[in-house]
Amino acid sequence: MSKAADLARAIGSGTVGGFQSTQVFTSSGTYTKPSGINTIRVFVTGGGGQGGGFGASNDFGAGGGAGGTAIKTIDVSSISTVTVTIGAGGSGANNQSDGNAGSASSFGSHATGNGGGGGRHGNRGDTYGGSGGTATGGDINITGGDGNNGQDNAVTNGTDYRPTWGIGGTSYWGGGGRGGVYNVASVTGRAYGSGGGGGATAGDGLGASGNSGIVVVEEFT
Numbered sequence: 001m002s003k004a005a006d007l008a009r010a011i012g013s014g015t016v017g018g019f020q021s022t023q024v025f026t027s028s029g030t031y032t033k034p035s036g037i038n039t040i041r042v043f044v045t046g047g048g049g050q051g052g053g054f055g056a057s058n059d060f061g062a063g064g065g066a067g068g069t070a071i072k073t074i075d076v077s078s079i080s081t082v083t084v085t086i087g088a089g090g091s092g093a094n095n096q097s098d099g100n101a102g103s104a105s106s107f108g109s110h111a112t113g114n115g116g117g118g119g120r121h122g123n124r125g126d127t128y129g130g131s132g133g134t135a136t137g138g139d140i141n142i143t144g145g146d147g148n149n150g151q152d153n154a155v156t157n158g159t160d161y162r163p164t165w166g167i168g169g170t171s172y173w174g175g176g177g178r179g180g181v182y183n184v185a186s187v188t189g190r191a192y193g194s195g196g197g198g199g200a201t202a203g204d205g206l207g208a209s210g211n212s213g214i215v216v217v218e219e220f221t
Helices: 003-013
Strands: 017-024 030-031 039-045 070-075 081-085 105-107 111-113 138-143 213-218
Touching: 017 030, 017 039, 039 111, 070 111, 081 213
Parallel strands: none
Antiparallel strands: 017 213, 030 081, 039 070, 039 213, 070 138, 081 105, 105 111
8 A cells, every 4th residue: 555545544543643734845945844743745846848939930839748746655753854956947948949848856865756848849740749747756656747739830821820739738736838829929837847838930939938846745743
């Protein structure tokens, strides 16, 4: 049986105290265990990938993939501090390039959520979305959602688009940014670890950045 199930059963039987508090990390730092805490459950999500640039005239970039999430229950009775790393969302690629991947988040050596892949730019036949990031070390390891595909040579009159092109991948925490359309820029990943939207030919052309990762620590006596 998983550690998560063991924890739930122990809490239900009264052998482990109830939930006490939560610590949330949106930037890298150090987890310090409060007095009286013996068990924690962590949620570790990597950064989302950047959407692809539009590529060239009449093209739409693909959405970035979401970061993976590891969920793990840890006995911290003999642990006082743990290093927390928060992965950045992918960013920085220009409007004619594939988007950059997001970075990994980690809770010490206990659990890691890897970053999502960048979406491909629109001026290529294989304009597919970034792959969702994997996760390791958790009792449950969740792969992030893939970014939606873009399209090469899609536009015929300067305003055509499809509402599903270029949407960023969905993370454990929620959805990605929408892709760009005519004269409207793509949108950064909306939830922690989600992917950015792909760029559009008549918007600003850039693939939007993925959202950064997150680590959430639930604490039990």
